[in-house]
Amino acid sequence: MTLNVLHTSDWHLGRSLYGQRRYEEFDAFLDWMLTTLREQQIDVLLIAGDIFDTTAPSNRAMQQYYDFLRRTADTQCRHIVIIGGNHDSPTFLNAPRELLKVLNVHVVGAKTDDPAEEVLCLDDTNGQPSLMVCAVPYLRDRDVRTAEAGETIDDKEQKLLEGIRDHYQAVTGAAEAQRARLETQHKSRIPMVGMGHLWTAGAVKVEGDGVRDLYVGSLAHVGTDIFPASLDYVALGHLHVPQPVGGKHHIRYSGSPLPMGFGEARQQKSVCVIAFDDGKATIEQVDIPCFQRLRQLSGSLATLQTELQALLREGESTWVEIVYTGQDIVPDLREKLLEALTEDKEGLITLLRVKNQRITAQTLQAQDTEQTLDDLSPQDVFQRCLDAHEVPDEQRPELLHLYQDVLTRVQESDGRAD
Incomplete structure (x- = not known):
């Protein structure tokens, strides 16, 4: 019997883009997600962290989250596993954990004292064990490293990496022991999946996506070898670019479902669907539609005006980031750009950000005075x-x-x- 698992992450519910609220986009995505759960006949949904964009989400973002969990009851999805990310509040995620467990929604918001508590054995419709999940949330520095006097930066970094590795080994070790007992009892192989929210070596991010560096120092040393070979699939969160890691097809970031910044504007977003058949995993990427077009335009004033007019002729609602790279000083840059949109009666084009990148030395000081903390x-x-x-x-x-x-x-x- 085939078990279908969907891997997603980094929803960032409640996120805005230069002050522009995105609730309608999130509503459209969550509707699409419910449709996809039905069409793909998903049995288990894995959400690998950063459900919310902040540790104090708005009422609207919380409503979207709980409403989605409620609506999954109308699909065949039997289990949802959620781990905390670095943007999430562990306390907030864990607060309704026992109540959500009744609905087969399993939440691990923060590292537990007992690694076995991060191991989930999910059953099928017949009550038989069908999937082992090592649900490791974002590991904070204090979770895996004890500070000592006189430590160097390299010492701290090495202890942190060892702590992360040791925790994954402890959780998967507990899962392997439990799986061995269950497989002996039920005479069938049970696939095992790992989850994590971190940055692994060889993975790619894009400029302006809002991804925070999770740990002090270089993250390039957090290699894929921290994930034991017993894991049939590793569902990662944190980076917004969908990608396998380190040449290993089964260790993947699903990426964010929406472009979180203009650097992701032309990136095809997706989720991963993993079909387990007799313990063997087949992985497929399912593309997510674009719910709000973003475009980043750069160049001289004339070039920008021409490209804005071209966008307007396409007749699609578009949020635009302007990066002015011309040599001329244009003190009324936004007004000049808006002149190219005088025929936009329907308000299709929204200039969310106008960034002045004048490059001559004599205007450098003026450029700095125009920059804000957003820049x-x-x-x-x-x-x-x-x-x-x-x-x-x-x-x-x-x-x-x-x-x-x-x-x-x-x-x-x-x-x-x-």
Whole structure:
């Protein structure tokens, strides 16, 4: 009997784009997801973290989440497994956990004290074990590493990586032991799936997608070898580009269902459907429709005006990010661009962001005065502080490491504040 599993992640419910609310897009996606569960005859839905965009989601985002879980009862999907991501509040996700369990919605919002509690054995319609899931949530630094006096940055990084590896080994070890007992009892092989929310070596992200660096230092050392060979499939979250990792077809990011930034505007979004037949996995990507077109345009004023008019002629609602790269100073840039849209009576084209990238040295100072915090990452801001205080180059690497450490702790404190 075939078991169909759908892997998705990084919904980021409640996310806005430069102040533009996206609730209608999320509604359309969740409707599509329900239709896909029916059409693909999905038995198990895996959501690999970052359900919400913030640790304090809006009422509308919470309504979308709970309404979706309720509506899955009208499909053949028997189980939903949700792990916490770095954007999620562990406390918020876990609060209704026991109630949701009655609906076969299994939530692991944060690392548990006993690794076996992150192991789920899901049954089929006959009450027989059909799938083992190692539901490992986003592992915070404090979850897997104990700080010691006198540690170097390399020491911290090595201990963190060892802690992540050890936790995956502990969870999968508990799952393997439980599976061995069940397979002996039921005389059939039970496939085993791993879940995680992290950045693994060889994986690709895109600029402007809002993905936070999860750990201090280089993440390129978190290799796919942290996932034991006993896992038939690994459902990952955190990166928004759908992709297999490290040349391993069965270790995959499903990617985000919506483009989270203009850098993802032309990216085909998808979910992964895994069919287990006699323990063997067949993996298929199912494309997600585009619910709101995004476009990033760059160039001179004349080029931008021409491209805006071309977009308007296509007659499709489009949110646009403008990156002006011309040499001329154009103080009323937005107004000049809007002149190209005078015939847009239906409001099809929305200029969400106009970024001035004038490149001549004499206008650099003027460019800086026009930038806002939306244009800068936290690392950019700190880099500018270093420049302003003329910090020597040889001192910067250690300061940047320390700043990233503080930034990570601030981001993690969102979950503790609940």
